[in-house]
Amino acid sequence: MREAPGLLDYARRWPLRLVMIAVGLFLYLPLMVLIVMSFNDSRRTTQWKGFTLDWYVAVFRDGELVQALLNSLTIAAFSTMLSVVLGTLAAIALWRFRFGGRTTLEGAFALPIVVPEICLGVALLIFFAKVMPWPVGMPWPLNLGSIVIAHVAFSFPFVAVVVRARLASFDRSQEEAARDLGASQWRALVDVVIPHLRPALFAGALLAFTLSLDDFVITFFTAGPDTVTFPVKVYSMVRFSVTPKVNAISTLLLLFTVILTFVALRLQARAEAERKA
Amino acid sequence: MFSPQAPPRRPIIEFRNITKRFGPVVAVDNVSLTIEEGEFFALLGPSGCGKTTLLRMLAGFELPTSGKILIDGKDITRAAPNRRPVNMVFQSYAVFPHLTVIGNIEYGLRIEGVRAAERRERAEAALAMVQLEGYGDRKPDQLSGGQRQRVALARAIVKRPRVLLLDEPLSALDAKLREELRFEMSALQDKLGITFVMVTHDQDEALALATRCAVMHKGSLMQVATPADLYEFPASRLVADFIGSVNLFEGRVVVDENDHAIIDLPEVGIKAWLDHGTGASGTVQFWLALRPEKVELHKRQNGEAPPVMEGTPPGYNVLKGTILDIAYLGSESVYDVRLEGGKRVRVIRPNLTRWDQEDFTWDEDVWLGWHAEGAHVLLQ
Numbered sequence: 001m002r003e004a005p006g007l008l009d010y011a012r013r014w015p016l017r018l019v020m021i022a023v024g025l026f027l028y029l030p031l032m033v034l035i036v037m038s039f040n041d042s043r044r045t046t047q048w049k050g051f052t053l054d055w056y057v058a059v060f061r062d063g064e065l066v067q068a069l070l071n072s073l074t075i076a077a078f079s080t081m082l083s084v085v086l087g088t089l090a091a092i093a094l095w096r097f098r099f100g101g102r103t104t105l106e107g108a109f110a111l112p113i114v115v116p117e118i119c120l121g122v123a124l125l126i127f128f129a130k131v132m133p134w135p136v137g138m139p140w141p142l143n144l145g146s147i148v149i150a151h152v153a154f155s156f157p158f159v160a161v162v163v164r165a166r167l168a169s170f171d172r173s174q175e176e177a178a179r180d181l182g183a184s185q186w187r188a189l190v191d192v193v194i195p196h197l198r199p200a201l202f203a204g205a206l207l208a209f210t211l212s213l214d215d216f217v218i219t220f221f222t223a224g225p226d227t228v229t230f231p232v233k234v235y236s237m238v239r240f241s242v243t244p245k246v247n248a249i250s251t252l253l254l255l256f257t258v259i260l261t262f263v264a265l266r267l268q269a270r271a272e273a274e275r276k277a
Numbered sequence: 278m279f280s281p282q283a284p285p286r287r288p289i290i291e292f293r294n295i296t297k298r299f300g301p302v303v304a305v306d307n308v309s310l311t312i313e314e315g316e317f318f319a320l321l322g323p324s325g326c327g328k329t330t331l332l333r334m335l336a337g338f339e340l341p342t343s344g345k346i347l348i349d350g351k352d353i354t355r356a357a358p359n360r361r362p363v364n365m366v367f368q369s370y371a372v373f374p375h376l377t378v379i380g381n382i383e384y385g386l387r388i389e390g391v392r393a394a395e396r397r398e399r400a401e402a403a404l405a406m407v408q409l410e411g412y413g414d415r416k417p418d419q420l421s422g423g424q425r426q427r428v429a430l431a432r433a434i435v436k437r438p439r440v441l442l443l444d445e446p447l448s449a450l451d452a453k454l455r456e457e458l459r460f461e462m463s464a465l466q467d468k469l470g471i472t473f474v475m476v477t478h479d480q481d482e483a484l485a486l487a488t489r490c491a492v493m494h495k496g497s498l499m500q501v502a503t504p505a506d507l508y509e510f511p512a513s514r515l516v517a518d519f520i521g522s523v524n525l526f527e528g529r530v531v532v533d534e535n536d537h538a539i540i541d542l543p544e545v546g547i548k549a550w551l552d553h554g555t556g557a558s559g560t561v562q563f564w565l566a567l568r569p570e571k572v573e574l575h576k577r578q579n580g581e582a583p584p585v586m587e588g589t590p591p592g593y594n595v596l597k598g599t600i601l602d603i604a605y606l607g608s609e610s611v612y613d614v615r616l617e618g619g620k621r622v623r624v625i626r627p628n629l630t631r632w633d634q635e636d637f638t639w640d641e642d643v644w645l646g647w648h649a650e651g652a653h654v655l656l657q
Contacts, residue, residue: 171369171371173371174373176336176358176365176367176371177367177371177373177429178373178384179337179338179357179359180337180359180363180365180433181364181384181388181432181433181436182385182389183359183388184357187388191373191384195373195375196375
């Protein structure tokens with residue numbers, strides 16, 4: 001009689017392998033085409049003519065494009081920091097305290113996750129137009145303020161969700177132990193709760209960063225004419241023609257995010273190893 | 278594990294009319310209790326009896342609904358947990374996973390602002406006290422449950438608290454380790470001279486460790502006494518039943534003299550002889566409590582005459598029964614005996630020689646008997 005296959009044994013059967021390969025191609029083939037075509041020595045993006053690095057040079061010669069990329073990275077950095085702080089505080093408040101309207105507030109925090117981006121974009125547009133106009137003509141990077149605020153608004157709930165999930169596994173008696181040993185409430189939070197949250201803070205930061213970096217819709221509505229971010233710039237370039245320059249800069253961005261993810265994972269793995277060691 | 282009785286000491290903890298409600302639930306109901314300096318005090322009771330709530334109010338994690346808590350005569354009812362001269366060993370140990378063993382122990386001292394050199398010295402001393410020398414650099418997840426428990430203990434005693442609180446300190450450990458740690462905790466308390474207050478649902482633990490126990494039930498104190506008094510002179514059926522097991526017979530006092538009493542037990546149709554007066558009037562309903570190990574088994578196969586029990590005239594304190602079931606536990610055997618009327622009595626008999634367990638067998642007819650000093654009278 002044949003033994004029942006183990007969990008990983010299925011990976012050795014050909015039908016499953018086929019499916020796995022198909023899924024892999026479906027996910028990564030477009031990206032591979034993008035990368036390959038960024039080295040294409042042709043103005044057109046459809047035909048392979050030969051290898052070149054000209055497009056990468058062209059990217060860095062294009063001042064507007066570099067500025068857009070710089071804007072995006074700056075916005076992402078600021079909105080990540082703010083989102084992590086706000087999201088963590090929100091999660092802790094919901095987890096730690098009992099107060100009137102707690103469930104309502106919890107729902108309100110989750111709202112930006114489910115509200116269509118276009119609605120949030122329009123809402124923020126009206127907000128910045130009528131309620132709190134962001135001063136025009138501020139020096140860089142202050143002119144990015146409205147976009148940073150908009151990005152924080154939609155990414156901090158994601159951080160809050162991740163942190164909240166991690167808090168669920170926290171043993172409350174550890175906090176009590178810290179208090180018992182003489183720590184004030186704040187000190188106990190910093191010394192005991194935050195260390196427990198570290199992996200969630202990494203994950204939340206990474207999430208907030210990528211959300212901010214590639215957001216188009218909300219940025220499109222909140223950006224002024226002089227503050228162009230990378231996705232908005234790429235969009236406007238594509239409207240004329242998809243040049244290999246777009247491919248090149250996308251490849252660079254891809255590389256950047258892959259490195260970032262890798263670094264984050266390494267940091268987390270090291271923290272984990274330290275815990276074990 | 279028995280420490281000789283010390284002379285009376287001054288009170289260190291006072292609960293005054295403490296009540297704690299959680300919504301409609303009364304967790305602690307008007308408890309007043311004084312704990313004296315140097316005691317190893319146990320709060321004993323089934324889960325949900327309010328013992329943990331009482332301990333947590335002492336530590337400052339819960340505020341009483343009404344009443345006062347005093348430590349050294351000072352009202353600390355509403356003081357924050359970090360402003361009380363008490364430290365706690367948590368049931369889950371609550372050792373900080375991101376700190377090393379020594380980091381855990383030093384934590385409280387660091388908050389106090391103790392200088393690094395002294396901090397290290399005191400932490401090492403505490404580590405030695407719980408026999409974990411050389412483990413300072415380990416992380417908690419490299420330790421066994423017993424070792425983590427010791428870290429939690431060291432972390433608390435290094436602060437030199439006035440009172441050490443222990444929340445079910447041994448419940449998560451296996452039986453062998455539990456016994457070992459019992460001895461150690463007892464020795465530790467002698468060495469430190471700190472007052473220990475322990476919460477436990479394990480009566481063996483309370484009897485073995487405590488100098489005094491409070492038995493709690495549904496938020497109220499049932500009895501506060503030394504372990505021996507709790508076991509031998511329980512105040513109520515509830516306490517008798519909770520501490521160890523007990524056979525109860527309903528009865529009525531027939532003769533009540535200074536030096537003896539005769540009690541009618543209509544339930545089993547015999548009379549019992551007590552070596553002391555009860556002071557209870559004949560009409561009051563009460564119970565005779567008989568611990569299983571205080572009941573003797575005698576042969577009855579060949580129509581043997583009832584044995585005469587020590588301290589009683591012939592005919593008292595003997596019952597006819599048949600062995601229904603036997604549980605051989607090695608050091609002793611437990612017999613489930615059915616009386617003629619159908620009532621069941623539990624008997625524990627120590628296996629004094631290697632053949633004792635063969636003395637009685639299933640379905641054997643026996644006489645049950647007990648000493649004039651064996652039974653205890655309960656009024657409620």
